[in-house]
Amino acid sequence: MAVREVLQLGNPLLREVSEPVEDPTSPEVARIVEDLRDTLAHWRATTTYGRGIAAPQIGVLKRIVFLNLPELGPWPLINPTITAKSPETMVVWDACLSFLSIFMQVERHREVTVRYQDLRGTWHEVRAGEAHNLSELLQHEIDHLDGILAIDRVVDVKTIVTRQEFERRYRAHSPYAR
Incomplete structure (x- = not known):
C-alpha cells in the first residue's frame, strides 16, 4: 500500500503501549499490515537491514x-x-530500524512461546528458539508493542557501536549477514 516513515529514537510514540486489535479481519488492519510489509521491504532494499x-x-x-x-x-x-x-x-547483537545507526548487545530468552492471531482472526501458538533467530526477533518486536526499545535492554553500554563499526567487526557472524 505505502512506504511509511519509520519513527526514530526520541519520538515519544515509540514509548507508548499499543492497544489490542479488536477485529483482525478489518480492512484497517489489512492496510496497516500492507504498510508494514511495504515499509520493511523498502528498508531491506535500501539498507540491507530489516527482518521485522x-x-x-x-x-x-x-x-x-x-x-x-x-x-x-x-x-x-x-x-x-x-x-x-x-x-x-x-x-545477541541487536539493532532497530528506529535507530539503525547504532548496534548493541542485549540479553534475550533462548526460547519463547508466542500466542497471536492471523488476519482471519484465528489464534496460533508458536514456540521459537534460535532457529532463524526467531526467539530474539519476536522478543524485539513484541517489546515495541509495550514501548520498550532494544536500547533499554543493553547488557553493557560498552557494547554500543556505530553501524559502520558493527559491519566491520561483527556483521559476518550475526543474523544480519544474509
Missing part, C-alpha cells in the same frame, strides 16, 4: 507485528503475546 517491524514504528499504536524472513516468508502477527520464556538466556 512493529506498528508503533510507523506511528500506529496497535498490537501488530510484521516479519519477513527468507526461511519463513511474510508473517503478520496480530495481538502477539509471549506466554512462556525459557530460563536460559543469550546475549
